[in-house]
Amino acid sequence: MNKKFLKHYMEINPEGTVQTYIFLVDNQDIALNIVMSGYQALCLVQEDDGYYFSADSFIEEMRAIQFTGSCQCAYHYVASCTVKWVNDKLLTFFKDAGLDGKAGWQLLKEKEYLGKLDNQKEVEKLLEQYILRFERNPKEEPELSHFHLFDAKRNVKGVRNMEIVDYLVENVQFFVVGITPYYYEHGVFLEDHDGVRMKYRIQKLVYRDQVQSGVIKRIYNLLITQPKVYREAYELNKQPVRWINFKNGYYDPVTGEMLEHNPDYLTINQIPFPYYPEDCE
Numbered sequence: 001m002n003k004k005f006l007k008h009y010m011e012i013n014p015e016g017t018v019q020t021y022i023f024l025v026d027n028q029d030i031a032l033n034i035v036m037s038g039y040q041a042l043c044l045v046q047e048d049d050g051y052y053f054s055a056d057s058f059i060e061e062m063r064a065i066q067f068t069g070s071c072q073c074a075y076h077y078v079a080s081c082t083v084k085w086v087n088d089k090l091l092t093f094f095k096d097a098g099l100d101g102k103a104g105w106q107l108l109k110e111k112e113y114l115g116k117l118d119n120q121k122e123v124e125k126l127l128e129q130y131i132l133r134f135e136r137n138p139k140e141e142p143e144l145s146h147f148h149l150f151d152a153k154r155n156v157k158g159v160r161n162m163e164i165v166d167y168l169v170e171n172v173q174f175f176v177v178g179i180t181p182y183y184y185e186h187g188v189f190l191e192d193h194d195g196v197r198m199k200y201r202i203q204k205l206v207y208r209d210q211v212q213s214g215v216i217k218r219i220y221n222l223l224i225t226q227p228k229v230y231r232e233a234y235e236l237n238k239q240p241v242r243w244i245n246f247k248n249g250y251y252d253p254v255t256g257e258m259l260e261h262n263p264d265y266l267t268i269n270q271i272p273f274p275y276y277p278e279d280c281e
Contacts, residue, residue, distance in 0.1 A: 002052050005035075006042055006061065010070040014040075017135055020074060023104065023127065024058075024090060026081040029115025030108060030123075037124040044081060055086045059093045066097065073099065076134070080104035084276045103248065104130065106258060109278060142167060147205050156207060161219050164205050168223060172201060173263050175231045176224045187245060187261030188270035189236075195220055231266065239265040248274035 014020045022040040025031050034041035048057040065072060077094055079087040079101060087105050094101025107130055108114060114123050147167070149158040168174075173184035174192070182189035183197050192198055202219050203211055223229075243250040243259070245267050250259040256277055261267075 002043065003061075005040075006053070006058070009040060009075065010065060010072055013071050013074055018128075018131060021076045021078055021127075021131055023078045023080050023107075025108060026083065026086065027108070027112065027115055028052075030112070033115055033117065033120055033123045034127065036117075037120050037127065039124075039127050040075075044086070055081075055089055059090070062093070062097065062099075076100045076102055078102045078104040078107070078130070080107045082109065082278070084278070102134070105276065106249075142205065144205060144207060148207060148210065156210060159206055159210055159215055159219070161222055164202060164219050165223050165226065167205065168198070168201060169226055169228055172198075174198065174229065175266065176226075176229050177231055177233060177236070179224060181224055181229075182268060184263050186247060187249070187267070189263075189266060189268045191268075195224070198223065236266045236268050239267055244275070245270045246275040247272060248276075251275050251277060 009022060019040060022042060023034055024042050024044055026044050028043045031041040031043035043052055044055050044058055045052045046054060048054040053061065077099060079090040081087050084105065091101045091103060113119060147160050147163050148156050149160055151157050174181050181192040181195055181198050183192050199216050199220050202216050206215065239250060242254055243252055249261055252259060258277060
């Protein structure tokens with residue numbers, strides 16, 4: 001929570017997934033409740049007072065201990081301060097330093113009440129849900145043998161085209177309008193020019209010695225003609241018309257809320273930068 005906490009974190013490898021997350025906040029009471037709930041936290045104040053870091057002195061300290069054998073790289077650093085420029089500065093530093101910084105600006109927004117001791121359960125649940133966003137077990141990587149044909153001696157004799165098609169339809173977020181595929185990335189579906197992305201996904205499911213342009217093209221042509229992935233233009237951008245799609249979520253100007261992205265809306269338009277409504281208050 002204070003400078004001694006950072007020294008402790010940097011000297012000891014974390015035990016368990018939860019302990020790898022350090023929440024950087026600017027409210028001392030909330031920081032205390034985070035720690036008492038079994039999580040890691042540091043409180044950053046406006047000006048370094050010798051006991052607590054400011055954002056600048058924290059960054060200076062982190063730079064000073066780089067390459068000194070600390071456990072710096074063992075952690076995920078969640079920028080959860082209430083001031084946008086502080087979070088931006090922290091995330092820029094983490095990126096430049098090769099550390100894993102995560103945006104958490106919405107996590108504690110307008111939730112000063114979480115600094116009260118009787119709200120520890122809510123703090124615990126909130127942080128647990130946040131961490132689960134990154135720690136849910138991903139779908140197992142497919143066994144490539146499933147997508148190939150073998151002779152009696154287990155030598156590969158071909159590729160099972162429709163097995164690859166079925167796998168991609170079920171496991172990749174994309175759709176096709178006309179003959180053009182759109183793939184999902186960070187809250188928006190992007191046009192896949194000439195199917196480059198989808199062809200690469202196909203290639204990754206084929207044994208290297210079976211990769212041929214004719215094989216990839218044949219599977220791709222099957223893929224984009226599947227009725228299940230076909231969409232009409234009127235089906236796109238089905239989110240409420242007042243919502244504005246930014247890099248960090250949908251902004252509802254009526255309620256003033258930021259909402260999480262949802263691929264079900266088939267959104268193909270996005271303003272290419274984040275928006276922080278609290279900065280406009």
